[in-house]
Amino acid sequence: MTRQGFPALDRFRLAAAVLVVAIHTGPLGDFSPLADLWLTRVLARVAVPYFAMVSGYFLARNHWQGTTRLWRHTLVLYAASVLLYLPLNLYAGNPVGVRALVFNGTFYHLWYLPALLLALPIARLLARGERGGLAAAGVLYLIGLGGDSYYGLVGQLPGLGDFYKGVFTLWDYTRNGLFTLPVFLLLGAAFAARPVPDARSGARLTLLGLGAMTVEAFVLHGTHIPRHDSMYLFLPLTMWGLFGLLLAVNGGQDRAVRRTATLVYILHPWCIVVVRVGARFFGLWDLLVENSLLHFVAVVPLSVALAFVLQSLTNRRSLPPDARAWREIDLDALRQNTALLRETLPASCALMAVVKADAYGHGAVPVARTLRREGVRLFAVACLAEGIALRRAGIRDRILILGWTDPAQAPLLRRWKLTATVADAEHGRALSAQGVSVRVHLAVDTGMHRLGIPAEEIGTLASLFALPNLRVTGVYSHLCTADGSAENDRAFARRQAETFAHTLAMLRGLGLDPGLTHLQASYGILNPACVVGLAFGAARPGLVLYGVYSDTAKVEHPLPLRPVLSLRARVAAVHRVPAGEGAGYGLAFTARRDTCLAVLAIGYADGLPRDYAAKGGVVLLHGARCPVVGRVCMDQMLVDATDLPAAPKAGETATLIGTDGAETLHAEEVAETCGTITNELLSRLGPRLGLQVLHP
Numbered sequence: 001m002t003r004q005g006f007p008a009l010d011r012f013r014l015a016a017a018v019l020v021v022a023i024h025t026g027p028l029g030d031f032s033p034l035a036d037l038w039l040t041r042v043l044a045r046v047a048v049p050y051f052a053m054v055s056g057y058f059l060a061r062n063h064w065q066g067t068t069r070l071w072r073h074t075l076v077l078y079a080a081s082v083l084l085y086l087p088l089n090l091y092a093g094n095p096v097g098v099r100a101l102v103f104n105g106t107f108y109h110l111w112y113l114p115a116l117l118l119a120l121p122i123a124r125l126l127a128r129g130e131r132g133g134l135a136a137a138g139v140l141y142l143i144g145l146g147g148d149s150y151y152g153l154v155g156q157l158p159g160l161g162d163f164y165k166g167v168f169t170l171w172d173y174t175r176n177g178l179f180t181l182p183v184f185l186l187l188g189a190a191f192a193a194r195p196v197p198d199a200r201s202g203a204r205l206t207l208l209g210l211g212a213m214t215v216e217a218f219v220l221h222g223t224h225i226p227r228h229d230s231m232y233l234f235l236p237l238t239m240w241g242l243f244g245l246l247l248a249v250n251g252g253q254d255r256a257v258r259r260t261a262t263l264v265y266i267l268h269p270w271c272i273v274v275v276r277v278g279a280r281f282f283g284l285w286d287l288l289v290e291n292s293l294l295h296f297v298a299v300v301p302l303s304v305a306l307a308f309v310l311q312s313l314t315n316r317r318s319l320p321p322d323a324r325a326w327r328e329i330d331l332d333a334l335r336q337n338t339a340l341l342r343e344t345l346p347a348s349c350a351l352m353a354v355v356k357a358d359a360y361g362h363g364a365v366p367v368a369r370t371l372r373r374e375g376v377r378l379f380a381v382a383c384l385a386e387g388i389a390l391r392r393a394g395i396r397d398r399i400l401i402l403g404w405t406d407p408a409q410a411p412l413l414r415r416w417k418l419t420a421t422v423a424d425a426e427h428g429r430a431l432s433a434q435g436v437s438v439r440v441h442l443a444v445d446t447g448m449h450r451l452g453i454p455a456e457e458i459g460t461l462a463s464l465f466a467l468p469n470l471r472v473t474g475v476y477s478h479l480c481t482a483d484g485s486a487e488n489d490r491a492f493a494r495r496q497a498e499t500f501a502h503t504l505a506m507l508r509g510l511g512l513d514p515g516l517t518h519l520q521a522s523y524g525i526l527n528p529a530c531v532v533g534l535a536f537g538a539a540r541p542g543l544v545l546y547g548v549y550s551d552t553a554k555v556e557h558p559l560p561l562r563p564v565l566s567l568r569a570r571v572a573a574v575h576r577v578p579a580g581e582g583a584g585y586g587l588a589f590t591a592r593r594d595t596c597l598a599v600l601a602i603g604y605a606d607g608l609p610r611d612y613a614a615k616g617g618v619v620l621l622h623g624a625r626c627p628v629v630g631r632v633c634m635d636q637m638l639v640d641a642t643d644l645p646a647a648p649k650a651g652e653t654a655t656l657i658g659t660d661g662a663e664t665l666h667a668e669e670v671a672e673t674c675g676t677i678t679n680e681l682l683s684r685l686g687p688r689l690g691l692q693v694l695h696p
């Protein structure tokens with residue numbers, strides 16, 4: 001269970017980029033050639049394999065679906081880098097021909113990018129072969145090793161000398177994308193399919209590997225065997241330990257650091273040139289160039305600073321995906337709510353995250369991915385299509401469909417490994433009759449009379465366990481008055497909980513294992529009196545994960561939740577409307593004074609009610625409340641901004657849910673204005689709204 005904390009995987013990218021700078025500046029060269037050899041030819045050799053492993057890990061976690069995107073991204077990065085280093089190539093008289101472009105990279109550090117372009121499709125292909133694929137990549141690595149650190153031995157073997165000579169007509173070294181990178185991509189990928197390793201064994205393995213690699217490197221360097229020193233026999237072992245260690249301590253991500261690392265990698269040779277030119281210009285040559293350590297110390301901050309500047313320039317240009325109107329999703333708030341729920345629930349009660357209806361309008365995929373990283377292993381959706389969408393997005397944990405599933409779709413349940421709810425006995429028999437084995441949870445009706453087998457029909461429930469194609473892995477029920485504050489609401493919920501517990505006891509008495517048992521949704525957690533003394537295997541909150549209550553009514557056990565979603569829209573136009581003039585469909589608004597009307601680019605197709613103005617709807621502009629006026633259109637609405645000290649301008653952002661300056665529109669308040677609860681308001685937010693994810 002990782003809590004948001006130290007983003008080790010991303011931070012180490014920056015460390016790896018700095019190690020690459022060390023390779024190219026040799027910081028310890030003036031002091032101890034031996035120490036410099038160790039730093040730049042042993043330790044720093046973990047950098048490039050690490051980049052490949054992280055890529056492999058994240059690609060595999062996403063079922064390799066991002067491979068093409070990463071390939072294209074790498075191509076663009078490479079093309080930009082080629083242009084960036086063209087002046088230096090021209091100055092140095094380096095030819096930029098096909099061999100440089102396709103095989104070796106057009107500058108000394110750029111070899112990694114064409115290598116990755118070659119390695120990605122190879123790794124993708126080999127990944128289909130699972131263990132066999134990894135073994136094949138291992139063989140390629142050994143071949144590469146023979147042309148690198150062990151060339152003096154292996155190159156002598158009959159036939160192999162000619163083979164390597166052939167290789168060297170294309171590539172300068174064998175550290176390229178055919179021999180070296182596939183194995184590291186696949187080693188990274190292997191971590192995606194295993195449980196998060198233990199930090200201590202990762203640390204032990206790293207030290208062991210590094211020690212062995214040190215001995216190997218020093219023995220080899222004492223001979224004339226190496227042709228180059230990028231690859232060692234013990235490098236994959238070291239990388240396995242190191243990556244496991246970083247993964248074990250990783251908590252969250254840091255996208256900015258990730259980008260900085262890439263930019264430092266790309267930019268540092270230019271910074272070396274700048275430091276040299278600057279040192280000559282200012283008469284600091286002895287200090288900043290001749291002193292290898294100070295040279296390194298000058299290049300690193302310059303590279304990092306340049307990376308930051310470039311990043312802030314590109315950041316400013318990035319607008320939300322749909323710059324018209326969008327949902328802003330604060331994943332930090334989601335993480336915090338999840339942690340809070342965990343602390344609230346007893347340790348024996350697992351968290352089944354309800355992400356139906358596109359995670360209540362929050363975007364099911366980013367939400368589920370974030371929850372997974374927080375250690376959530378159970379998800380619930382409303383229907384088959386939602387379950388398949390999560391599977392396609394790489395969510396491999398248990399997914400329960402809470403709603404009705406057409407029995408004819410049993411083959412799809414099986415194919416996507418989704419768990420169905422048995423709505424009643426007839427539904428259960430029909431599912432079983434399809435002839436494919438499916439995983440199910442039995443819904444028990446304890447008084448809501450929606451889905452479920454009546455709690456008192458123990459025989460019927462038991463008979464469902466005996467059906468040939470149903471694998472009952474859970475039994476659950478649902479409370480229908482847990483959110484009510486009246487005494488009889490609470491009493492009804494308590495009765496439901498007791499009935500459910502009794503049904504479970506009866507099933508167990510018949511020797512049947514109900515599997516995962518669950519009852520409480522959000523309000524069963526906020527108003528826990530009804531389940532006091534009863535223990536179930538999981539709870540199924542939806543709403544509270546997103547940091548909101550259904551309405552403003554008091555609850556027994558309030559939680560300091562943080563709302564995850566804000567809703568924003570741009571101002572499309574601003575009009576001066578003279579007193580007496582009408583505006584909008586049906587001229588439903590009439591200006592009683594000279595009015596400043598702001599037109600917002602959001603409408604009822606985005607999920608707001610058509611009569612929002614009549615209901616008393618407001619939005620925030622310049623941190624102040626402005627009333628919605630006239631009839632809400634499908635794609636626009638009008639806002640009276642006359643009372644603002646300064647008139648708004650087109651392109652500015654209005655807030656419909658969330659905070660702007662000192663003012664906040666809580667989802668509960670907006671829902672109340674709309675005459676509904678937040679559950680409905682949020683889940684109706686239209687899918688055409690953009691989704692801007694904060695703190696990914």
Ligand SMILES: *Cc1c(COP(=O)(O)O)cnc(C)c1O
Pocket residue numbers: 354356402478520521522523540541542543544679
């Ligand atoms: C929607 C739903 C939930 C989640 O409800 P919240 O009130 O949002 O926590 C839990 N269980 C079932 C059966 C549901 O339909």
